[in-house]
Amino acid sequence: MAIPEKLTGWSLLMLLCLSLELLLEAGAGNIRYSVPEETDKGSFVGSIAKDLGLETRELAERRIRIVSRGRSQLFSLNPRSGSLVTAGRIDREELCAQSVPCVVSFNILMEDEIKLVPIEVEIIDINDNTPQFQLEELELKMSEITTPGTRIPLPLGQDLDVGINSLQSYQLSANPHFFLDVQQGPDGPQQPEMVLQRPLDREKDAVHYLILTASDGGNPIHSGTLQIHVQVVDVNDNPPAFTQAEYHVRVPENVPLGTRLLKVNASDPDEGANGRVTYSFHNVDHSVVRKFQLDSYTGELSNKEPLDFEEYKVYPMEIQAQDGAGLMARAKVLVTVLDVNDNAPEVGITSVTTTIPENFPPGTIVALISVHDQDTDDNGHTTCSIPGNLPFKLEKLVDNYYRLVTERTLDREHSSRYNITITATDQGTPPLSTQAHISLLVTDINDNPPVFEQDSYSVYIPENNPRGASIFSVKAQDADYNENALVTYALVEDTIQGVPLSSYFSINSDTGVVYALQSFDYEQFRDLQLRVMARDSGNPQLSSNVSLSLFMIDQNDNTPEILYPVLPTDGSTGVELAPRSAEPGYLVTKVVAVDKDSGQNSWLSYRLLKASEPGLFSVGLHTGEVRTARALLDRDALKQSLVVAVQDHGQPPLSTTVTFTIAVADSIPDLLADLGSIGTPADPQDSDLTLYLVVAVAVVSCIFLAFVIVLLVLKLRHWHSSRLLQTAANGLTDLPASNFVGVDGVHAFLQTYSHEISLTADSRKSHLIFPQPNYADTLISQESCEKKEFLSAPQCLLEDKEDNKLIQVCIFLVLIIKHKLMNWLVLKIRILLIG
Numbered sequence: 001m002a003i004p005e006k007l008t009g010w011s012l013l014m015l016l017c018l019s020l021e022l023l024l025e026a027g028a029g030n031i032r033y034s035v036p037e038e039t040d041k042g043s044f045v046g047s048i049a050k051d052l053g054l055e056t057r058e059l060a061e062r063r064i065r066i067v068s069r070g071r072s073q074l075f076s077l078n079p080r081s082g083s084l085v086t087a088g089r090i091d092r093e094e095l096c097a098q099s100v101p102c103v104v105s106f107n108i109l110m111e112d113e114i115k116l117v118p119i120e121v122e123i124i125d126i127n128d129n130t131p132q133f134q135l136e137e138l139e140l141k142m143s144e145i146t147t148p149g150t151r152i153p154l155p156l157g158q159d160l161d162v163g164i165n166s167l168q169s170y171q172l173s174a175n176p177h178f179f180l181d182v183q184q185g186p187d188g189p190q191q192p193e194m195v196l197q198r199p200l201d202r203e204k205d206a207v208h209y210l211i212l213t214a215s216d217g218g219n220p221i222h223s224g225t226l227q228i229h230v231q232v233v234d235v236n237d238n239p240p241a242f243t244q245a246e247y248h249v250r251v252p253e254n255v256p257l258g259t260r261l262l263k264v265n266a267s268d269p270d271e272g273a274n275g276r277v278t279y280s281f282h283n284v285d286h287s288v289v290r291k292f293q294l295d296s297y298t299g300e301l302s303n304k305e306p307l308d309f310e311e312y313k314v315y316p317m318e319i320q321a322q323d324g325a326g327l328m329a330r331a332k333v334l335v336t337v338l339d340v341n342d343n344a345p346e347v348g349i350t351s352v353t354t355t356i357p358e359n360f361p362p363g364t365i366v367a368l369i370s371v372h373d374q375d376t377d378d379n380g381h382t383t384c385s386i387p388g389n390l391p392f393k394l395e396k397l398v399d400n401y402y403r404l405v406t407e408r409t410l411d412r413e414h415s416s417r418y419n420i421t422i423t424a425t426d427q428g429t430p431p432l433s434t435q436a437h438i439s440l441l442v443t444d445i446n447d448n449p450p451v452f453e454q455d456s457y458s459v460y461i462p463e464n465n466p467r468g469a470s471i472f473s474v475k476a477q478d479a480d481y482n483e484n485a486l487v488t489y490a491l492v493e494d495t496i497q498g499v500p501l502s503s504y505f506s507i508n509s510d511t512g513v514v515y516a517l518q519s520f521d522y523e524q525f526r527d528l529q530l531r532v533m534a535r536d537s538g539n540p541q542l543s544s545n546v547s548l549s550l551f552m553i554d555q556n557d558n559t560p561e562i563l564y565p566v567l568p569t570d571g572s573t574g575v576e577l578a579p580r581s582a583e584p585g586y587l588v589t590k591v592v593a594v595d596k597d598s599g600q601n602s603w604l605s606y607r608l609l610k611a612s613e614p615g616l617f618s619v620g621l622h623t624g625e626v627r628t629a630r631a632l633l634d635r636d637a638l639k640q641s642l643v644v645a646v647q648d649h650g651q652p653p654l655s656t657t658v659t660f661t662i663a664v665a666d667s668i669p670d671l672l673a674d675l676g677s678i679g680t681p682a683d684p685q686d687s688d689l690t691l692y693l694v695v696a697v698a699v700v701s702c703i704f705l706a707f708v709i710v711l712l713v714l715k716l717r718h719w720h721s722s723r724l725l726q727t728a729a730n731g732l733t734d735l736p737a738s739n740f741v742g743v744d745g746v747h748a749f750l751q752t753y754s755h756e757i758s759l760t761a762d763s764r765k766s767h768l769i770f771p772q773p774n775y776a777d778t779l780i781s782q783e784s785c786e787k788k789e790f791l792s793a794p795q796c797l798l799e800d801k802e803d804n805k806l807i808q809v810c811i812f813l814v815l816i817i818k819h820k821l822m823n824w825l826v827l828k829i830r831i832l833l834i835g
Contacts, residue, residue, distance in 0.1 A: 031108075033084065034122040037092035042085050045075060045121060048108065049082025052117065056082035063111035066119075067350055067401075069372050074104055075121065084119075092123040093160040100162045107399065111351060114365060114403050127165035127218025131157040133226040134283060138212075140230045141326020144202040151181065153330065154192040155283045157214030157224060168217035173210050178230070180212070194228070202232040236274040236325030240266040247319075247333045249301075253309040254340050261292075264299040266321035266329055273324030282320035282330055287312065292335070294319065301333065309339040310374045341379040341428025346372045347436040349422075355443045355483060362408050366392065367438055369402040371424045379428035386422055394422075404438070416442050446484040446538025450476035452546040462553040463522035474512040474546065476534035484538035492531035492545060505530065514548070522554040523596055556601040556650020562658045564592040578640075579666045580632045588617065588662055591624035593646040601650035609657060610643035617662070619644055626662075638664055 033046035048064075049056050058064075060079050068074075076087040096102035101122050108117040133155050140152065159167040170192040172180035177198045183191045192212065210228040215221050242264060249262045268275040279299045281289060292315070293304045299319070315335040322328045352367040373380040384402050386394055391410060394402045404420070418440040425433040452474060459472045478485040489512040494501040506515045514532070528550040535543035565576070576589040595602040606624040611617060613636060618629040626642065640662040647655035 030118045030120050032120045032122065034124055035086065035090070036124045036126050037090050038126060038128055039086055039090065041088050042078075045084040045086060047082060048077060048084045048119075052108070054082070056080070062113075065109055065111070066106055067109045067116070067368070067370070068106035069346070069348055069370050075106070084121075090123055092125050092162075093129065095123060098160070098162060102162075107401075109351070109368065111365075111368075114368065114397065116398050116401060118399070125162045125165050127161055127216060127220075127222060129160040129165075130222040131159040131167045131214040131216055131224040133157055133212075133214065133224060135226065137227040137229065140228065141233050142196070142200060142230055143236045143325060143327070144200045144232050145235050146196055146200060148196050148199060150196045152194040152196070154194055154212055154228070155226060156189060156192070157226075158285075159214075159216050159222075161216060161218070164217040166216055167214050169215050171213045171215070173213075175208060175210055177205075177208060178210060200232045205232065207231050231326070233325050236270060236323065236327055238268055238270045238274070238323075239327035240268045240277045240321040240323050240329040242266045242321060242329055242331040245331060247331060248336070249334070250336045250338055251303075251307065252338045252340050253307045254342055255303060255307060257304065257306065258302055261301045261303060261335060262333070263301070264319050264321075264331060264333065266299070266331070268323045268327075270323060270325070274327075276324045277321050278323075280320050280322070282318045284317045288315055288317045291315065292317070301335075307337050309337045309376075310343065313337055339376050339379060341375055341426065341430070341432060343374040343379075344432040344434045345382045345424035345426050346374070347384075347422060347424045347434050348372070349436055349438065352438060354439065355441045356406075356410065357445065358410055358442045360406065360410065362406050364406045366404040366406065366420075366440060369394075369404060369422060369436070371400045371402070373426050375426065375428060379426060381427045382424050383427075384422065384424050386420060390418060390420060392418075392420060410442055418442075441482055443482055443484070444480075446480055446536065446540070446542060448479040448484075448536075449542035449544045450478045450487045450534035450536055451544060452476045452532075452534065454546070456547045456549065458549045458551065460551045460553055461516070461520070463555050464519055464557055465516050467517060467519055469516055470513045471516050471550070472514045472548065474514070474532050474534075474548070476512070476544070476546075478536050480536065480538060484536055486537040487534050488537070490533050490535065492533050494531065496525075496528060501530070504528075507532065520552055522552045522598070523558075525552055527551045554598050554601055556597055556648060556652070556654060558596040558601075559654045560593045560595045560604055560646040560648055560656050562591070562593050562646065562656060565589060565658065565660050575661045575663055576626075578628065578632070578662050578664050580634075580636075580664055581666060582628050582632055584628055584630050586628045588626045588628065589660070590626065591619070591644050591646065591658060593624065593656070595648050597648065597650065601648055603649040605647055605649070607645050607647070608642065609645040610641075612639070612641040613637065616640060617642060632664055636664060640664060 031046070031048075031051050035043065035045045049059055052064075054062070054064075056079075059077065059082055064077065066073065066075060066077060073087050074090055075084055077083075078085050092102050095104065102125070104121045104123060106119055108119055109115070110117070135155060138155060142150075142152075154170075157167045157170070159165070167190075170180060170182050170190065172178065172192075172194065177196060177200060178194050179197055181193050181195050183193060194210070194212075208230040210230065212226040212228055213223050214226075215223040243266070244264075247262055247264055251259070251261055255261075264279060266277050266279070268277050278296045279294055280296060281294055291303060291305045291307065293302050294300070295302075299321075301319075314337070317333045317335070318330050319333055320328055320330050348370040350368045350370065351365075353365070356364065356366070369384065371382045371384050373382050382400065384394060384396075386392060386404070391406060391408045392404055393407045394404055396402055404422075420438040420440060422436045422438065423433055424436075425431050453476070457472065457474065461471050465471070474489065476487050476489075478487050488509045489507050490509060491501055491505060491507050491514075496504055504516070504518050504520075506517055507513065508515070512532070512534075514530075530548040530550065531545050532548055533543050533545050535541050578586065578588045582588075591606055593604055593606075595604055604624075605621050606619045607621065608617065608619045615629055616632075616636065617626055617640070619626055624644070624646070626644070641659070642662060643657055643659045645655050645657045647653050
């Protein structure tokens with residue numbers, strides 16, 4: 001349009017704005033964008049808000065959205081930025097095949113005005129397809145008398161891309177007999193031909209191997225190859241010849257399967273095999289091979305699958321005639337499919353309102369309806385109608401869109417539900433129609449929240465529950481109607497020991513069934529608290545919560561664990577000592593065990609499962625104490641092996657066993673003597689070592705005894721020099737037992753240190769366990785002091801705390817030295833006892 005020179009800048013701006021407004025109002029100026037194919041989901045296409053002259057916030061206020069038909073949604077609106085973005089990855093070849101340009105059309109709906117704005121998006125091709133040949137290998141037969149200059153048409157490469165990304169060039173591998181000549185075909189594609197430039201000699205080269213490479217023009221360049229095998233045959237100087245260069249046939253799309261469409265004919269004047277002609281498809285698309293069948297002997301073409309005008313309107317193909325010696329001729333065949341009225345109109349209902357308050361005014365929009373017919377001409381022209389006895393009417397919009405609106409005010413008391421039938425009819429012969437139904441409910445407002453059947457719930461579940469098992473079901477009722485009464489359930493977000501609640505539980509939003517996603521351990525979780533929310537589907541939504549308390553029930557899933565005796569880690573059994581002078585009921589050792597379960601599942605009982613000498617030892621049923629059942633006899637073996645079983649009282653009960661050895665001897669020298677008497681002849685070096693060790697233990701014991709006697713003598717003199725000591729002796733009952741250490745206490749102290757011994761067959765891994773001395777066991781009470789004679793009385797007079805501490809430190813130092821010597825001695829005992 002020419003602009004007058006006298007128009008000022010402001011006038012020009014106003015004129016442009018007015019023109020733009022008129023174009024938008026008339027819908028004549030389509031908005032057009034372009035986007036490359038294969039872009040990621042959410043890629044920017046164009047600014048809808050800007051091109052519509054709207055602010056971003058107005059998109060939601062005016063309920064602007066995309067409406068389309070006939071295909072899945074390819075684009076979506078970003079309400080925050082007002083941009084048009086891709087809804088997924090777009091394949092141009094799937095949408096448009098070889099068509100150029102590839103344009104996707106849809107409409108932008110402004111629901112507040114029920115106004116449609118046409119949008120076109122051009123899908124730009126990228127080089128994402130590689131040129132390919134229909135065949136991987138091509139076998140050709142050529143007579144050896146073929147004259148140079150003979151041209152052999154080669155199969156065309158197929159590239160689904162378009163433009164520069166499509167197939168651009170061919171290249172033939174080097175060969176002295178052939179070269180490649182590419183001709184530009186009348187319909188556009190390049191026609192590669194292999195030209196014979198040197199006479200063939202079958203006796204010299206019977207077969208020629210060539211490679212035809214097809215390359216596109218993209219960046220990077222993609223290429224595909226075709227293996228060509230040229231077999232040289234003897235003389236056949238007459239190739240087949242078709243009666244027509246091109247064959248045309250027009251068939252309706254509803255032609256029955258197996259119908260003979262046409263027959264091609266090629267003749268060859270040669271005789272025998274050289275004149276026998278066979279037919280085959282050449283350089284055809286996969287869709288042709290799938291739809292049609294060619295009789296290789298008669299040349300009859302028939303359809304083996306139904307034809308669809310809406311899928312392909314024309315099927316181009318090339319048929320090759322070849323005689324027995326390999327000479328060929330080709331003819332084009334065009335099968336044109338004629339449309340018949342075989343598609344009923346398609347009715348799409350969008351932006352439908354299924355519920356409407358009874359106080360809505362006339363002209364309220366109920367639904368937006370689109371009608372489309374895939375047929376063409378009159379077969380695709382449609383009309384749309386509804387029954388005349390309803391308070392609704394259809395208003396025609398652009399591009400076969402209609403909107404259904406109320407014609408008068410609705411009265412819910414008169415009718416609470418309307419079933420509206422929409423009929424779309426085309427103008428074909430015979431006409432086809434399609435009906436769609438809209439059910440409209442006249443409702444009240446949502447004013448009642450869901451209510452649970454109970455104020456709170458308590459559930460008891462056993463531990464070790466299977467994962468995914470349902471543990472409880474809640475139920476809530478809503479007094480509202482229809483969707484306002486549709487209740488869904490959800491767990492209120494919370495954490496359990498720092499872990500999100502959703503990791504432990506889930507709930508079926510429809511049924512209210514609560515599922516445990518993990519197996520719970522009573523030892524870790526005793527009780528759990530959940531909150532379940534019930535929410536209706538009204539607008540606005542109303543909801544309510546209820547508390548759900550879960551209590552775990554303990555199961556017997558833990559085996560008793562042995563704490564004592566502590567067995568060596570090398571796999572050997574522990575060893576306990578028992579004197580031969582032990583009376584019946586003497587405490588040899590005690591089996592200590594615990595169970596991680598609770599209640600009855602943690603009650604433990606002990607029993608003697610196996611003994612090398614039955615009747616010699618007994619085990620306390622509830623205490624686990626191992627005592628002698630009778631006096632030890634000389635005939636009793638030095639080694640006594642016991643197996644004690646510990647069992648809980650769960651259902652079913654679980655148990656564990658411990659095996660240890662009891663060595664019968666009054667002292668270590670006696671033990672060595674007994675071992676020497678029952679063992680095999682010892683090595684002289686071992687005997688000497690044992691002797692040295694015994695002597696060393698005896699010397700240390702003598703030094704220790706002398707040290708104690710000297711201390712007692714000194715304290716006795718102190719007792720004679722002071723009468724206060726006699727008064728202290730009469731008041732010993734008021735002193736704590738922890739202030740006294742006597743000879744019997746030292747003996748008990750030594751016994752405590754030599755009580756726990758673990759032996760193995762390997763002396764290098766043997767070890768002696770010395771627990772911390774228990775001074776409470778070595779102290780003498782007042783009553784024992786009164787019964788002691790010469791040695792016991794002075795012990796009771798050691799009330800000076802600092803002297804007692806000095807004596808205890810000295811005793812402890814001597815015992816440490818003795819402990820080291822006993823370690824060496826125990827190594828020998830293990831070898832003799834276990835080995």
